[in-house]
Amino acid sequence: MRLIFAGTPDVAVPALEALIASEHEIAAVITQPDARGKRGKTLHPSPVKEAAQAHGLTVLDPADAKDPEFIAQVAALEADAAAVVAYGQILRPALLAATAHGWVNLHFSVLPAWRGAAPVQRSLMAGDEITGATTFLLDKGMDTGPVIGTMTERIRAMDTAGDLLDRLAQAGAPFLLQSIEALVSGAAVPQAQPEDGVSHAAKLTREDAYVVWDRPAHIVDRQIRGCTPAPGAWTTLPDGSVAKLGPVSPLADGPTGTPGHVFEHDGRVVVATGSTPVALGTIAPAGKKPMAATDWWRGARLGEDAILGEA
Incomplete structure (x- = not known):
């Protein structure tokens, strides 16, 4: 042919x-x-x-x-x-x-x-x-x-x-x-x-990739994986800057709280959602390459009440 x-x-x-x-x-x-x-x-x-x-x-x-x-x-x-x-x-x-x-x-x-x-x-x-x-x-x-x-x-x-x-x-x-x-x-x-x-x-937009933390953990997980590698899931940090997120791991149980609350739990950096928390994998703050969430957490020095996605 x-x-x-x-x-x-x-x-x-x-x-x-x-x-x-x-x-x-x-x-x-x-x-x-x-x-x-x-x-x-x-x-x-x-x-x-x-x-x-x-x-x-x-x-x-x-x-x-x-x-x-x-x-x-x-x-x-x-x-x-x-x-x-x-x-x-x-x-x-x-x-x-x-x-x-x-x-x-x-x-x-x-x-x-x-x-x-x-x-x-x-x-x-x-x-x-x-x-x-x-x-x-x-x-x-x-x-x-x-x-x-x-x-x-x-x-x-x-x-x-x-x-x-x-x-x-x-x-x-x-x-x-x-x-x-x-x-x-x-x-x-x-x-x-x-x-x-x-x-x-429909083609994914930047808005489709913005993580809404008050959704259940399994929905947050699907959204982030669906937006990886492009357009790239993202959230805002407490200072208002943007950070891109790699895939997360939904936890079967764990502390709950205000959706978007980011904290350390059992050696992992986790974020509260509308159900159980998710553990962050990698994060790339604006202008930086992706890094392990635990490395970012050590350097970020956020307060106990830090919330993602508010700014």
């Missing part, structure tokens, strides 16, 4: 590598344009672009995938199908029609659950026990196209969004290739998604 690959972040690289290692030809790789770093001076290629160039592949990085010239360029490739993983732009019908068999997207949920930009994060935050990945044909809707196949993955008790996304990306890479091969050969017939069970996974 002659294939196109579209993707941008690290999570898309395993699927690209699987296609490269297959017997099929990669006509081109489509990715987002180079992005500026935090200081805004240097342009950085996407992880997918770096991987593609390392293999000598043709890379297309349009600023706007709706550009008629770009669509004509893709159509001229005469590809049998395209694979998509976290590309980052909406693909319009004219572009979707530019391959013989369509564009197969690898989405990290079992559709129709968690349609949208942050399926893994929202699934973790909702307390799901099982998630997975779906391959489907892109259409004009948001993750609404007909399904080719699904796979499942159990969510582990200590999974962060980064952990779970990495496992799904690795397992999903050969799954995507198999789905495209089945589609083009006619062995798979895409099926419309059911109308029941639809949920939406």
Whole structure:
């Protein structure tokens, strides 16, 4: 087969590598344009672009995938199908029609659950026990196209969004290739998604990552793991400054008190919640690298009544 690959972040690289290692030809790789770093001076290629160039592949990085010239360029490739993983732009019908068999997207949920930009994060935050990945044909809707196949993955008790996304990306890479091969050969017939069970996974905002300590401990735990590594769960310290938090450990019992009250208990730094306390793992005060909460506590010298999240 002659294939196109579209993707941008690290999570898309395993699927690209699987296609490269297959017997099929990669006509081109489509990715987002180079992005500026935090200081805004240097342009950085996407992880997918770096991987593609390392293999000598043709890379297309349009600023706007709706550009008629770009669509004509893709159509001229005469590809049998395209694979998509976290590309980052909406693909319009004219572009979707530019391959013989369509564009197969690898989405990290079992559709129709968690349609949208942050399926893994929202699934973790909702307390799901099982998630997975779906391959489907892109259409004009948001993750609404007909399904080719699904796979499942159990969510582990200590999974962060980064952990779970990495496992799904690795397992999903050969799954995507198999789905495209089945589609083009006619062995798979895409099926419309059911109308029941639809949920939406909006992109996480900074507000989503702000820890609300008066929620129960298990909810605080899910929120922080769902926001790790990005956008990064955070709270305010008693002086009003911001600190980012790594995953916490809910305690089965322990002293209760005002939600947000931070104190030392049995050699651990714990924070009171709406139920039992949680033990902090790592903390990164503004301008500092993440450190063990116990190290931070020794240097912070907070009073007995210190509260997180009030300022």
